[in-house]
Structure formats: structure tokens, C-alpha cells
Amino acid sequence: MRARVRLFTRTRIEGLVIVLLAAGYLWEGHNVPDLYKMPGVPGPTVFPLLLGIVFALAGAWLLLAPDKPDAREAAEGDEKPVGKLRSRLIAHWHTVAMWAVILVYLFVMPDLGFPVATALLLLAFILLLGERRWYVVVGLALGATLVIHLGFALGLNVRLPLGVLTPLLK
Amino acid sequence: MFELLLNGFLVALTPYNLFIALVGCLVGTLIGVLPGLGPTATLAMLIPLIFSMPPASAMILLTSVYYGAMYGGSTTSILVNIPGESASVITCLDGNKMALQGRAGPALAIAAIGSFIAGTYAVLVLTFFGKTVASYALNFGPAEFFSLMVFGLSTVASLTGKNVIKAVVTTCFGLMISTVGIDLVSGAPRYTFGNPFLQDGIDFVVVAIGMFAFSEVIITAKEVRSGKRGEIIKAKSIWVSWAEFVYSLPSILRGTVFGFFIGMLPGAGATLSTFISYNLEKRICKHPERLGTGDIRGVACPESANNAASGGSLIPLLTLGLPGGGATAIMLGALMMLDITPGPLMFEKHSALLWTLVASMYVGNTLLLILNWPLVNIFARVMTIPTRYLMPIVLVISTIGVWSLSYSEVDLFLTGGAGLLGYYMRMHKYPIEPLVLGLILGGRMEQAYRQALIISKGSLLVFLERPISLGLLIAAVLFLMLPTILAKSKQFQAAREEAA
Numbered sequence: 001m002r003a004r005v006r007l008f009t010r011t012r013i014e015g016l017v018i019v020l021l022a023a024g025y026l027w028e029g030h031n032v033p034d035l036y037k038m039p040g041v042p043g044p045t046v047f048p049l050l051l052g053i054v055f056a057l058a059g060a061w062l063l064l065a066p067d068k069p070d071a072r073e074a075a076e077g078d079e080k081p082v083g084k085l086r087s088r089l090i091a092h093w094h095t096v097a098m099w100a101v102i103l104v105y106l107f108v109m110p111d112l113g114f115p116v117a118t119a120l121l122l123l124a125f126i127l128l129l130g131e132r133r134w135y136v137v138v139g140l141a142l143g144a145t146l147v148i149h150l151g152f153a154l155g156l157n158v159r160l161p162l163g164v165l166t167p168l169l170k
Numbered sequence: 171m172f173e174l175l176l177n178g179f180l181v182a183l184t185p186y187n188l189f190i191a192l193v194g195c196l197v198g199t200l201i202g203v204l205p206g207l208g209p210t211a212t213l214a215m216l217i218p219l220i221f222s223m224p225p226a227s228a229m230i231l232l233t234s235v236y237y238g239a240m241y242g243g244s245t246t247s248i249l250v251n252i253p254g255e256s257a258s259v260i261t262c263l264d265g266n267k268m269a270l271q272g273r274a275g276p277a278l279a280i281a282a283i284g285s286f287i288a289g290t291y292a293v294l295v296l297t298f299f300g301k302t303v304a305s306y307a308l309n310f311g312p313a314e315f316f317s318l319m320v321f322g323l324s325t326v327a328s329l330t331g332k333n334v335i336k337a338v339v340t341t342c343f344g345l346m347i348s349t350v351g352i353d354l355v356s357g358a359p360r361y362t363f364g365n366p367f368l369q370d371g372i373d374f375v376v377v378a379i380g381m382f383a384f385s386e387v388i389i390t391a392k393e394v395r396s397g398k399r400g401e402i403i404k405a406k407s408i409w410v411s412w413a414e415f416v417y418s419l420p421s422i423l424r425g426t427v428f429g430f431f432i433g434m435l436p437g438a439g440a441t442l443s444t445f446i447s448y449n450l451e452k453r454i455c456k457h458p459e460r461l462g463t464g465d466i467r468g469v470a471c472p473e474s475a476n477n478a479a480s481g482g483s484l485i486p487l488l489t490l491g492l493p494g495g496g497a498t499a500i501m502l503g504a505l506m507m508l509d510i511t512p513g514p515l516m517f518e519k520h521s522a523l524l525w526t527l528v529a530s531m532y533v534g535n536t537l538l539l540i541l542n543w544p545l546v547n548i549f550a551r552v553m554t555i556p557t558r559y560l561m562p563i564v565l566v567i568s569t570i571g572v573w574s575l576s577y578s579e580v581d582l583f584l585t586g587g588a589g590l591l592g593y594y595m596r597m598h599k600y601p602i603e604p605l606v607l608g609l610i611l612g613g614r615m616e617q618a619y620r621q622a623l624i625i626s627k628g629s630l631l632v633f634l635e636r637p638i639s640l641g642l643l644i645a646a647v648l649f650l651m652l653p654t655i656l657a658k659s660k661q662f663q664a665a666r667e668e669a670a
Contacts, residue, residue: 018339029360032360044356046619046620048360050619054342055339094395095391098387106583106586109582121562122566129558131559144563160570
């Protein structure tokens, strides 16, 4: 069991992922059609080939390095995760929730519109960061959205999508 | 020459041109502060405006915005650990730590003072030695540029993070991302997977905002929730003390000189100069172990290098017609639209405009220092805003920065992905600065690599046969391997002594 833990360290898994990524990168680069390659001129695959090889070698080093990975990770000050993935996700649910809020915001902002999406993001994020006074949360979410929207749309001429508010404001 | 310079000052100090310089400095500082809206895009947006202006005023506006953006970029690096633009990445290392120690004011102040000294030095060299010094840049061919960029990347890899292999991994990954898109030479689509949005490549701003801004917001938020983030120490002073200024003066001077000569090389740019200058500073200064812990020299050196390089990059632009980077390329385009062709004959054919420009650079530098005196106070107060209010707003402004690039949903997805990757990397000690630098330099590096191979008819020995290129490659290997070799040598000696 002790030997198995040492074999499958995070560093070695990262090394494996890097090697596989490098292999995919080299393969995809190899698939560039020949018609783009001009005689006597270094083609579009020359630089990617160099990069892919160096990337693969670095990944192979992480995968196969003879040093004790656990000792190396401890020396680097990494926090050792405790417990299974599910329990860790539950323990760090705030972090997961913040990431979920950010990713949903990036996904819906163009369609929902900057004002609505941003107000909801600010509301959710300020609550997740511990603010409980509802008037502060709502006031800041709405006020900041308004100021930022006006500042960028009118002041700097950045086209921010209105989304669901388009019928109302146009 | 002095008569021409004096005439230049007379033109630069007219009320209209002074007003233009002031507006340019303010706009540039604001643009530099906002993550995502860099000087290159801003200069490009100003091009339509300059047609209605006299040529001298147009160039004054463009150079003021450029200088202002270089200063503004350091503000967010110091206050919220998010670089405002690429040349301010290295300022994050010490600048933000200073802010957390209640020393945001001195950090911002030394950035302003260092920038002023460096900018003045650059303008003085341009004034007296412009033509002569420009010839130094002509010794650099494609092989030398490629090796210079390898050297620059190796310095970044060696100074960010303890594990060199992880730094090599992230550097390579950044370079790999830069190959996404249509190859400019052959027109081949590379790594686009049929997606038309990827044909233009991946902008560094998309990746930088995800990796720096988004991950920083989450990490800061985590620390605030868990109580690990201590209260930011109340600021003791807004400006820098005389003792701190004297302490950082050698770093300012070294950063100025290194930054200037690197920035003068066409294609090197301010970003590379800050990384190389910081690393050289770390090798030669007293008490190098203090750099990276909130040492004021860690702000003074890169910010001086930054501004010196910005001034230095104008030398090949004006005297040889070779832009140093994106922003100077836009300025070259603006000059040509005004029917002014930069080059060796610029001193003869457009001497009045050239010396007005030089004079306006003195004026702009001084204006920035005067402007930033009250602005330091205002910016430093940003640190008093509670983190739970500040971080979400930073998140929103960063998203706008990405959206404003090309109003593309794909950019938003990519920045989200970069954010997740950046968070993972920061949690597991993979340095992100080399990735961003690799992404910025990748295109130019590939161009230099292929040009060198064309010249040498495909022989890789060209990088070893040219002395400057060979020297840079050897230096790159030494910077990467020397710390490890020295550490192993010490261990070996200690073991021998124990055995004896």
C-alpha cells in the first residue's frame, strides 16, 4: 500500500498528463496539410515540433524523476489533501460555489446582459464572502453595476450587452 | 542640436500641447490601471482622433498615453496583485506584499519616482546619442533575437518558483498557446480544431486575466473566509521616505540602464526588459533574499526598467523605423499616416517634429510625476476598501477587459478555463508568470527562429555560430542550471566534510 501511494503521486500524474498533452500537440501539429509547407522555408510545424519535444521531456522528467515525490512535495510546502474528493469538495464548498458563480456568469453574461448578470454575480459573491446585511448586499450590487456600466459604456465606449433589458432600454 | 531642442520645448510647452500631454498622461494611467485595456488597444483607438490634430500634437498624445499606461499598470500590480499590463507582471512579486504590509503608498511612490528617473535617462540618451546608439540594435539579427528571448524566458523560469522543471513546463505551455491560430507565414490554421474564433489566436489578455485576476480573487476570498488573510496593516505613510529612496536608488539606476538597452532592441519590448532586469538585480544586489518578500527594490527595479525600455524602444522606432512591440508598432502606423517615415533620415527631414517629440517626453515625464503625487494618496486608499467588496468589483472589471477585446463569448470561456488552470497552478506551485511571458513572446520568438533558419538554409548551428547568440544561450543555460548545480555542490561538500 505504501509503495502504491508513492507510485501515484500528484506530480507523477501531472507528468503523465503533460506527456499525453505533448503527444496530442505533436500529433495535431503533424496533421497540418503539406500544401502549407513551402520548399526551402521552415514550415508551420517547425516551431511546434521544438516546443512539443521540450514539453514532453519536461513532463517525462516529472513522471519518472527518481527523487521521492512525497518528500519533494512536502519540501515545496504543498498542502496534502485529506479524504476523498467528494468530502473535500464539501469541505471547500465556498470555493466551489465561487468558481461556479464565476463560470456561470461568464456563460450567461452575453445573453442575459451585463447589468442583470453583473448584479446577480455581485449579489452572490458578496454573500459568499460573508456579508449578511441585506441592504449593503443589494445596494452595492445595484450601485456598482450601474456605475461600472455607465463608466465603461458611456465613458470608454465599450459595448456592453443589455441582454434581457434590450426591449426596455432601446 | 540645442537650438533644435529649445525650439522643440517652445512647441511642446504651448498651452494646447501641454493640455494634450496632460490628457494623454491621465488617460494612459487610467488605461494602465484597468486590467485588460492595454496601451496597444488604446493607442489603436486614438488613431482616428489624431487626423484632426497637428502632427506634433498627435505624437505628443500618443507618447503621453504610452508613458501613462506604463505607470498605471503598476498600480493594480501593487494594490491587488493583478498586473494592469504585461510589463507590470514582475511588479506583483514585491509590490503587492508591500501593500499588504501597509506600504502601498511608498510602493506607488517609488514606482513613480523610478519611472521618472528612468524616463528622463531614456530621453537624455535619445537626445545626445540617439543615432549612435541605434546602430547597436543593428548587430542583432534573427538568431540573436531568438536567443535573447530564450535567455529572457530562462531568467523568468529561474526566478519564479523553486522547481525549474515546473517553470520549463509552464513556459513551454505558454509558447504552445501562442502557436494557436493562423500561421502568419504560410496561412496554415494550427490548433484551431475548425473553430473560426481561434483563427486569430488567443490573446494574452484573455489568459493573463484568467490566471492572475480570477485566481487571485478566489485565493484572496478563500483567505478572507478562512481568516488566513490578516488585516492589512494600517498605512504609516503615503510617500516614500528619504532612507527608502536612497536604499532603492542603486536598483533604480541598474534597472534603468538594463531596461534601456534591452528595450532598445527591436522586438524585445518593456515586458522582457523588466524580467531580465529583475533577475539580474537579484543576482548582483546586496541581500537578494529580501527580493520577493516585499522589498521596495523589487518595485523600483522593474518599474524603472519598464519606463527606460519604453523610452529605449522609441530609439529604433524613430531612427531605424523598427517598432519595439505592439504599442510602438501602432505609433509607427500613426507616423506613416501623418506622412512621416521614421528612419535614418528622420533627423534630417523631420527634425522639428522629432525634437518636439523629445521635448514632450521630458514634459510628459515631469507631468506624470506631478500628477501621481495626489494619485498615490487616492490609489493607496483602495487598500482600505474591504476585500469582500473589492474582489467582486475587480472580477467584473476584469471580465469587461476580456469582453472589450473582440466582444467574443469564446474569449470569456477561455478566460474561465485559464482561471481554473491558473488556480490549480498556483495551488500546486507551478509559476504562472513564465506561461504569460511565453504567450507574449511566442509569436516573435517563432518568427525569429524561422528567419534564422531561412538565413542559415535550415542549419540549427546558426544559433551557435553567431557569438552574441551563443553567449545568450550559454547564459540562459547557466541561469537555469546554476542554482541547482551550486546547491548540489554545497550538499556534496557538506557530505565530504561530514565523512572526513
